[in-house]
Amino acid sequence: DAGITQSPRHKVTETGTPVTLRCHQTENHRYMYWYRQDPGHGLRLIHYSYGVKDTDKGEVSDGYSVSRSKTEDFLLTLESATSSQTSVYFCAIGGPNQNTEAFFGQGTRLTVV
Amino acid sequence: KNEVEQSPQNLTAQEGEFITINCSYSVGISALHWLQQHPGGGIVSLFMLSSGKKKHGRLIATINIQEKHSSLHITASHPRDSAVYICASGGTSYGKLTFGQGTILTVHP
Numbered sequence: 001d002a003g004i005t006q007s008p009r010h011k012v013t014e015t016g017t018p019v020t021l022r023c024h025q026t027e028n029h030r031y032m033y034w035y036r037q038d039p040g041h042g043l044r045l046i047h048y049s050y051g052v053k054d055t056d057k058g059e060v061s062d063g064y065s066v067s068r069s070k071t072e073d074f075l076l077t078l079e080s081a082t083s084s085q086t087s088v089y090f091c092a093i094g095g096p097n098q099n100t101e102a103f104f105g106q107g108t109r110l111t112v113v
Numbered sequence: 114k115n116e117v118e119q120s121p122q123n124l125t126a127q128e129g130e131f132i133t134i135n136c137s138y139s140v141g142i143s144a145l146h147w148l149q150q151h152p153g154g155g156i157v158s159l160f161m162l163s164s165g166k167k168k169h170g171r172l173i174a175t176i177n178i179q180e181k182h183s184s185l186h187i188t189a190s191h192p193r194d195s196a197v198y199i200c201a202s203g204g205t206s207y208g209k210l211t212f213g214q215g216t217i218l219t220v221h222p
Binding site for chain 2 (some may be wrong): 014029031033035042043044045048050056058090092094095097098099101102104105107110111
């Protein structure tokens, strides 16, 4: 299994508070992604990174920011959590090459109350 | 915009049956991924393919690039195969994946 660790695995937070989720990889992969998984929507891309300090928005990026100061760490921040951000968040590594397999972290279940 | 459609959304089978899950996508891709997710669990990569066919144990994945269609087959299904199966298309744009809605498979003993 690829070395991808997400923390925390579970979190309950109150509306309006900032929350940071961490993704740590030991594969030295250039490309990293944050997805959220919701019933009826499947997995959707929030933000992605193509190198240290190189990030861009995905299809559901509103209310989220990311940072990547080191190759191994990709942080997802909810600036002011809302109930609509209650979801399961997955970090992944991959790439555009047709031979690059995708690997996912175990997921973080976030509940905003 | 690439769209990925899976069918069926739900599938119930008896142990031992042959199972097929289908996936169609709308634009050209670099690779097609098949993923497995057990209830409450993480997402595991089963296959990544850009052409032809791949086999791993009882699982077989095929792709037809011209028709933009892929299938996942499970031979001699077993209750432990019960999971959500997700196909995802991989584009050349930074490797971003577009996911299907998933197929919930339940295999009864």
